Amino acid sequence: MARALYIHWPFCLKKCPYCDFNSHVRDEVDHAAWQRALIADMRHEAALAGGEPLASIFFGGGTPSLMPPALVDGLLAEAERLWGFADDVEITLEANPSSVEAAAFGDLARAGVNRVSLGLQALDDAALRFLGRLHDVAEGLDALAVAQRHFARVSFDLIYARPNQSVAAWERELERALGFGTGHLSLYQLTIEPNTRFATDVRQGRFDPLDDDPAAELFEVTRALTANAGLPAYEISNHARPNEQSRHNLAYWRYQDCCGIGPGAHGRRGGAATMRHRKPENWLSAVVEHGHGLREETSLSPSTAASEALLMGLRLAEGVPLAEIATRFGIEPARLIDPQRREMLAQLGFIRDEGERLAVTPRGMPVLDAILGELVHPELVAA
Numbered sequence: 485m486a487r488a489l490y491i492h493w494p495f496c497l498k499k500c501p502y503c504d505f506n507s508h509v510r511d512e513v514d515h516a517a518w519q520r521a522l523i524a525d526m527r528h529e530a531a532l533a534g535g536e537p538l539a540s541i542f543f544g545g546g547t548p549s550l551m552p553p554a555l556v557d558g559l560l561a562e563a564e565r566l567w568g569f570a571d572d573v574e575i576t577l578e579a580n581p582s583s584v585e586a587a588a589f590g591d592l593a594r595a596g597v598n599r600v601s602l603g604l605q606a607l608d609d610a611a612l613r614f615l616g617r618l619h620d621v622a623e624g625l626d627a628l629a630v631a632q633r634h635f636a637r638v639s640f641d642l643i644y645a646r647p648n649q650s651v652a653a654w655e656r657e658l659e660r661a662l663g664f665g666t667g668h669l670s671l672y673q674l675t676i677e678p679n680t681r682f683a684t685d686v687r688q689g690r691f692d693p694l695d696d697d698p699a700a701e702l703f704e705v706t707r708a709l710t711a712n713a714g715l716p717a718y719e720i721s722n723h724a725r726p727n728e729q730s731r732h733n734l735a736y737w738r739y740q741d742c743c744g745i746g747p748g749a750h751g752r753r754g755g756a757a758t759m760r761h762r763k764p765e766n767w768l769s770a771v772v773e774h775g776h777g778l779r780e781e782t783s784l785s786p787s788t789a790a791s792e793a794l795l796m797g798l799r800l801a802e803g804v805p806l807a808e809i810a811t812r813f814g815i816e817p818a819r820l821i822d823p824q825r826r827e828m829l830a831q832l833g834f835i836r837d838e839g840e841r842l843a844v845t846p847r848g849m850p851v852l853d854a855i856l857g858e859l860v861h862p863e864l865v866a867a
């Protein structure tokens with residue numbers, strides 16, 4: 485039974501050069517056909533994982549703020565009919581901060597969206613041009629102001645550790661960002677993803693990514709400034725005031741079941757991993773043909789599921805409930821986490837070992853990937 489629903493909208497006005505998400509530019513989208521198909525895909529999941537009211541819905545993308553509000557309204561009405569909503573259901577939509585999209589915020593709020601995650605990406609016009617964004621700072625901040633008028637909860641994304649970005653410049657940018665008073669911020673270090681335009685640019689010497697040391701310094705500054713402002717990191721890239729965390733993403737990091745519908749959406753349902761057809765056209769024809777967009781459903785062995793739970797949960801400041809995971813998947817704690825490495829990493833101050841619960845410390849977070857590689861038992865990962 486899932487209490488979280490993810491809906492993927494795969495279309496964007498332009499492909500950003502850093503982005504490897506399942507996002508596509510199309511001249512025309514048949515909204516009526518997409519509404520029918522998303523509803524069919526949703527019904528298929530609800531039949532398999534219904535029964536409990538939804539605590540969260542997340543429209544991710546792509547650019548879900550390009551969805552007509554009536555389409556969002558139709559999907560939410562169907563989700564409520566199929567699952568019912570918990571009293572305080574969190575309904576988030578990812579939005580790009582253009583004036584056209586901001587004009588639809590009022591209607592999206594009336595459709596039931598109560599939280600928006602806005603892709604501001606930078607508060608510097610030259611950086612926005614470098615990132616290939618269609619908005620400038622002024623337009624982005626106007627959209628933020630409109631969002632704050634319409635939605636009780638607003639978050640925005642910034643990408644830092646950009647080429648040549650200095651500590652002082654990032655401090656100024658982040659201080660300004662914190663000044664807007666949102667309860668949540670997602671602050672991502674720029675990653676050069678394979679098969680993106682930025683990967684080609686770097687290969688061809690058009691720019692150099694920031695080195696690891698300055699990037700680590702920016703990470704420290706980020707943690708310090710956000711904590712001072714009352715929005716400490718609760719996940720490696722996510723910061724929130726108390727009770728303002730994204731409940732949907734928390735469900736995912738805490739390894740709770742989540743239905744994922746729409747192109748390329750992943751889900752976890754009763755010990756199985758679900759994956760939808762990735763390319764929009766393939767997903768749409770699959771739904772028309774079979775009534776759902778599922779491409780693969782893989783039953784996960786207890787050790788694979790346990791290692792996923794550890795890899796996800798250790799991104800969180802609260803860490804993982806080891807004893808609970810051991811019981812849930814029927815695996816001894818010593819097989820979950822390598823005892824020797826656990827002791828060594830605790831002595832080095834990279835992890836906080838509270839017996840039943842284990843967490844990566846602020847000191848360990850900058851080298852999280854290396855720690856995960858050391859910590860999660862090799863037999864478990866190989867299983």
Ligand SMILES: C[S@@+](CC[C@H](N)C(=O)[O-])C[C@H]1O[C@@H](n2cnc3c(N)ncnc32)[C@H](O)[C@@H]1O
Nearest residue numbers: 502503545546547578580603641672673674675
């Ligand atoms: C699904 S994406 C985008 C949502 C929305 N379409 C937008 O662009 O504003 C979610 C976020 O991931 C971040 N992101 C995507 N690719 C990234 C990369 N290569 N490095 C760092 N952050 C990235 C961006 O901040 C982006 O807003």
Ligand code: SF4
Nearest residue numbers: 496499500503507546
């Ligand atoms: S960053 Fe957002 S707008 Fe840009 S291509 Fe990716 S999903 Fe689309």
